[in-house]
Amino acid sequence: MTEKNYLTDDYRLVSWFTTTDHKRIAILYFATLIVFFFIGGAAATLIRLELATPGPDVVSADTYNRLFTMHGIIMVWFFLIPSIPNTLGNFIVPLMIGARDLAFPRLNLASWYLFVLGGCITLYAIFMGGVDTGWTLYTPFSTLYSNSYVSVAVTGIFIAGFSSILTGLNFIVTIHKLRAPGLTWYRLPLFIWTLYATSVILVLATPVLAITLVLLAMERLFGVGIFDPRIGGDPLLFQHLFWFYSHPAVYIMILPGMGVVNELIACYARKKIFGYKFVAWASLAIAAAGFLVWGHHMFVSGQSLTASLVFSFMSFIVAVPSAIKVFNWTATLHKGTIRFDAPMLYALAFVGLFTIGGLTGLFLACLAFDVYATDTYFVIAHFHYIMVGGMVTAYFGGLHYWWPKITGRMYPEYWARGAAILIFFGFNLTFFPQFILGAEGMPRRYHVYAPEFQVWNVLSSGGASILAVAYLLPMFYLGFSLFFGARAPANPWGATGLEWRTSSPPPRLNFDQQPVVTEDPYDYAHAPEPQHV
């Protein structure tokens, strides 16, 4: 206990707010994201409450518009996109590659401050009265008609975007230049590959969002008609620019989750990942192909049929690397020595839920079906299976897996398994009925609906309340473990990877000696036995 670690290195509060230690910045991000997660979750709760009955009883139509917009903006830009990269990624990437920090530690801190600034501005917009455009901010409504706080919210998103860019830049350079001796590309844990792919998207897509938001703000503030059809401007240009960012951003919201799941499945099946190189390159393939498909959000917008056909075809291509991953995960499980610890439960839930989300994505990539399903609950269910069923599940899985490393304490295993199972059931009960609602034609973004949809909506709202409890549970038992949990050894799970070769929690500069890598990744045939029972 006498040895200093990154947490006990300096107790002053100011040392946290001026830290350049990637581990502390990860904690800062983590604390910030919890706040945003619960604000976004509160909006979702109100939405589900309103939809428990067909009539308008909890909120007005206008308030409802602001609620789902707030839910979308907060959850996309202020929770999902930074979730795994900025917390787990920030903490684990330098440890995994045997570096003492990210390549640009001060830039890393700056990115957190930008994020907080952007978040505060967006929250200001929301609490002043909110935004009613939907998170997609479509023109010309957002520029010419909406009377809500569009410009302020857009400023906040713009600033948070630069925080994303700095994070992506930092990861890319770190992964290229700061790897430990002997750690070649094909010896990297797959989590690193997925974060590299994520960073490519962050760096290349986010600036397009930035300029799009600048154009939107220009049109709104100065009345110049960039997207205004009255002077020949084209509202679809906004959608093209917006989705050039926002579709790849969907992959920002899933790739890191896939990365976490790679680590979990290999560790708890005690096996080498099946087809390592395929899984590694599949991440980059998803990132690259993700840039070629954005038009599938615009099949009914009036874009040309040729464009729709090309985008539809491209969208099918994305399914190939995604399927490679799913097949390789299941092949890894085959004949593995599987342990159903809490992180593994999350990982298995991820594989199933991601598969459902991914396959329904293929439905929506079909031109004919998409025309029918556009703006229905089918779409809502599809992307929640990816983002919540996929990303948030993986986030919780990774959080439990690395919890001993981050905090130096063990979490209570049985509570954690209970929460994982509860999340799985709550999630499916919430979102599976929405597939049926969508198939029956219930449109999204309305606060009232036809009475025949009520059964499925009540089920969905009931599931949401289970989900809310399940998400709150870890807050309590993880918080409890911070103070009363058993001390964690360096490598409680008997996992491979450099992050387990240093003490828990790690010292300020991560390793007492520069680690050298001589073996392949996921060498579980030679890994130490798990110490935790």
Place this chain on the structure above:
Amino acid sequence: MSGIRRPKSRIWRPSTDLVLCWIGLLTLLGLTVTLSYQPLASFNFPVAMTIAAIKAGLVAAIFMELRHRSGVVCAFAAAGFFWLAILLWLGLMDFLTRV
């Protein structure tokens, strides 16, 4: 102090590559402005863009020293332009094929 100083007569000169590149850039600038006034029908625009690309290539290769850099750095430099090409290609595809 005066002992350390270099003799006044010696003036530092940049390498010939840089000077040639600079002269080349200014020449291309003159060329592109001149050509823009010539009646080349629909070729004016491609010519202007080609000259711009050559100028950009000169700046990248010589001023930005890419000719001395490894493949990784060149790939990083090309990545932005590659993705810009994707944006222009798929973005314009819609507008060019509307009926």
Place this chain on the structure above:
Amino acid sequence: MSDTPDIAEHLATRAQRDDVLELGMWTFLSTEVLLFGGLILSYFVYRHADPQAFLAAGRETRIVIGTINTALLLTSSFCVAAALQAAEQGERHATRALLGIAILLGLSFLGLKGLEYVEEYREYLVPGIDFARTGENAHGIELFFIFYFIATLLHGIHVACGIGVLAVFAALATATRASSRYVAGLRTAALYWHFVDLVWIFLFALIYLPGRNS
């Protein structure tokens, strides 16, 4: 300055530090390409929608100022490249002088650009503030000038930032011990400045050259 260690504590060697800086700047520049890329797409979309108006609008721009400005930026880029070369050879007075010239050229660029804006304002060519054109090309010309102002303002902000960065390096050129850290920093700053030049090369071709032959 001389008290700060040559290499940050999380890095191992000078070579690693230089690589990290250079790769970081190139990554940043690739984001800049796409920042301007959104504008370039808008330009092509609207040029395709109304080609005649874009030729007419191109004729309204000040080709003389535009050409002089291009020459200024190209020359300033040359000066920065030479300044880096001088710094690598330990010629710190030459470095400072060349950076000084580059800064002056950059300031002249901004000055001329401001002059151009004033003239365009006088001719009612500023959409959103004072735009008064009629006739069949009016809408297309307005779209052109929206692109023109946003793109050149964004570029101008980049020039101003670049001048600030160059000023720091000019001030440090003779103030510190000659260090590999300074050279690495200057190399990174120079990349940024050349990139600003590179963006202008394309903006010049898109803005000033259309429609000159009719």
